[in-house]
Amino acid sequence: MFADYTWTELGSIFAMQGFAGLILFSVFVLMALGLAIIFGQMGVINMAHGEFMILGAYVTYLCSNFFEAYLPALFGIYFFFAMALAFLAAGTLGALVEWSLIRHLYKRPLDTLLATWGLSLILQQAYRSIFGAREVGVTLPNWLLGSVPLTDIIEIPINGIFVMVLTFVIAIAVYFILFRSRMGMQTRAVVQNRVMAGAVGINTEKVDRNTFALGCGIAGIAGSAFTMIGSTGPTAGQLYIVDTFLIVVFGGAASLVGTIASSFAISQAQSTMEFFLSGSMAKVLTLLTVVGILMLRPQGLFSLKIRR
Amino acid sequence: MLNVAHYHVAYGQSEVLHGLDFTVAPGEIIAIMGRNGMGKTTLMKSLMGIVPTKDGAAAVDGVDVTTMKSYERVANGIAYVPQGRLIFPTMTVQENIETGLSLSGRRKVPGDIYELFPVLLDMKSRRGGNLSGGQQQQLAIARALATNPKVLLLDEPTEGIQPSIIREMARVLKRIRDERELSIVVSEQVLSFALDVADRVLVLENGRLVHDEPRESVDEEKVAAFLSV
Numbered sequence: 001m002f003a004d005y006t007w008t009e010l011g012s013i014f015a016m017q018g019f020a021g022l023i024l025f026s027v028f029v030l031m032a033l034g035l036a037i038i039f040g041q042m043g044v045i046n047m048a049h050g051e052f053m054i055l056g057a058y059v060t061y062l063c064s065n066f067f068e069a070y071l072p073a074l075f076g077i078y079f080f081f082a083m084a085l086a087f088l089a090a091g092t093l094g095a096l097v098e099w100s101l102i103r104h105l106y107k108r109p110l111d112t113l114l115a116t117w118g119l120s121l122i123l124q125q126a127y128r129s130i131f132g133a134r135e136v137g138v139t140l141p142n143w144l145l146g147s148v149p150l151t152d153i154i155e156i157p158i159n160g161i162f163v164m165v166l167t168f169v170i171a172i173a174v175y176f177i178l179f180r181s182r183m184g185m186q187t188r189a190v191v192q193n194r195v196m197a198g199a200v201g202i203n204t205e206k207v208d209r210n211t212f213a214l215g216c217g218i219a220g221i222a223g224s225a226f227t228m229i230g231s232t233g234p235t236a237g238q239l240y241i242v243d244t245f246l247i248v249v250f251g252g253a254a255s256l257v258g259t260i261a262s263s264f265a266i267s268q269a270q271s272t273m274e275f276f277l278s279g280s281m282a283k284v285l286t287l288l289t290v291v292g293i294l295m296l297r298p299q300g301l302f303s304l305k306i307r308r
Numbered sequence: 309m310l311n312v313a314h315y316h317v318a319y320g321q322s323e324v325l326h327g328l329d330f331t332v333a334p335g336e337i338i339a340i341m342g343r344n345g346m347g348k349t350t351l352m353k354s355l356m357g358i359v360p361t362k363d364g365a366a367a368v369d370g371v372d373v374t375t376m377k378s379y380e381r382v383a384n385g386i387a388y389v390p391q392g393r394l395i396f397p398t399m400t401v402q403e404n405i406e407t408g409l410s411l412s413g414r415r416k417v418p419g420d421i422y423e424l425f426p427v428l429l430d431m432k433s434r435r436g437g438n439l440s441g442g443q444q445q446q447l448a449i450a451r452a453l454a455t456n457p458k459v460l461l462l463d464e465p466t467e468g469i470q471p472s473i474i475r476e477m478a479r480v481l482k483r484i485r486d487e488r489e490l491s492i493v494v495s496e497q498v499l500s501f502a503l504d505v506a507d508r509v510l511v512l513e514n515g516r517l518v519h520d521e522p523r524e525s526v527d528e529e530k531v532a533a534f535l536s537v
Contacts, residue, residue, distance in 0.1 A: 198378030
């Protein structure tokens with residue numbers, strides 16, 4: 001399959017597909033970070049995670065329309081407001097869902113799967129009723145359009161660079177929240193032993209709610225970023241949820257580095273293979289490799305070594 | 309400091325503790341002795357709010373804590389070192405102690421805790437799960453002390469720990485009591501440790517307190533008879 005191309009062409013193809021993979025990687029990381037917090041830390045299988053992401057995307061869409069109509073002078077920076085709003089909207093919905101649904105199911109992990117799947121159907125229909133079944137897209141400000149020519153055949157889109165920088169910043173922030181802040185320490189304590197965390201003076205219910213809201217909020221930011229590379233529809237979240245779970249499990253639950261490494265591996269493999277094979281063939285090959293590796297290493301790529 | 313009155317605890321329909329009454333004075337160490345299955349751990353757990361109380365009341369320093377959640381009891385001055393230690397295995401030693409600071413709002417581990425347990429200072433960056441049993445026990449006590457308690461509950465602290473460290477622990481518990489005027493409740497099966505550390509020895513048998521005597525007058529053989537199977 002490589003025979004039809006010259007070496008320079010192949011080099012450029014790999015570079016550009018590699019870059020497309022990096023953008024996919026960024027969205028995967030943002031999605032998976034939220035899920036790694038909720039699934040990896042709390043053990044809750046949140047099937048509605050994709051819908052939280054799409055909520056962020058719709059908030060961004062609304063913001064873009066609002067700024068275009070009423071505040072055209074600030075349109076160039078609407079995206080930052082949209083991200084903050086997406087985080088707040090998804091986080092608030094997350095806290096509400098945790099309070100009304102999830103907290104009753106901590107001792108029944110498989111039931112969370114059913115409950116959140118039902119929630120995802122409800123949310124999808126809600127989006128369809130409110131925003132319509134047609135996909136919507138946002139208008140990007142001018143400074144995010146266009147691309148940077150690297151050589152005469154390799155071009156790198158600016159919005160892709162922006163999404164990557166954004167992902168990097170969010171990943172660092174999540175690391176600090178989980179491993180350097182009081183809230184993160186309390187979260188990890190609750191995760192490891194809920195009863196004992198209460199007995200050293202941690203309000204476990206509050207920590208659960210904040211953690212779930214944080215994971216959902218990050219999904220909202222992922223949705224914001226998602227609007228730059230794809231169009232938003234009621235069911236767009238469904239396309240990503242399986243991949244995201246795969247990433248979290250492959251990377252090793254509760255390991256942030258593992259999540260990032262496995263996002264990278266999976267997105268690059270898919271993006272590069274999609275160019276040469278069909279999309280579904282690329283997916284089959286990726287899945288087979290991941291399943292094979294997980295059979296040899298059930299704990300995922302990265303896991304902590306301690307006595308238990 | 310700790311008042312327990314008419315205290316009933318049940319798992320569903322099966323009642324385990326049938327009305328306990330005892331008080332612990334400030335700065336007093338009491339040992340609650342008893343064989344397996346007599347209700348020692350249930351008493352500890354219910355005092356900590358992990359198992360609900362069916363009837364009766366427990367009060368710390370005059371404040372009724374019977375219906376409080378665990379973290380609210382901690383705020384009212386109860387601290388708990390559970391059976392099997394239950395430290396947080398993937399967190400470092402320092403982080404483990406810091407979890408105890410959650411309520412007080414302090415960020416730094418107070419120096420006197422490391423002074424009591426110098427070995428924890430040497431190992432503060434290690435993961436709790438990689439410590440030995442005796443070190444984990446010290447860590448669990450340090451974590452409980454970080455909450456700045458008035459009453460410290462220890463559930464079978466000598467379980468699975470070598471004799472030299474048991475003697476060391478008795479010394480540390482008495483030192484903690486002297487420095488902080490703490491009331492300490494130890495549940496125990498090892499008579500020598502209980503006699504070494506306690507001011508008063510209580511015996512729990514089938515969910516009732518059947519014996520309550522100051523250390524000085526304890527008849528060792530009589531208490532030992534309660535413990536033999």
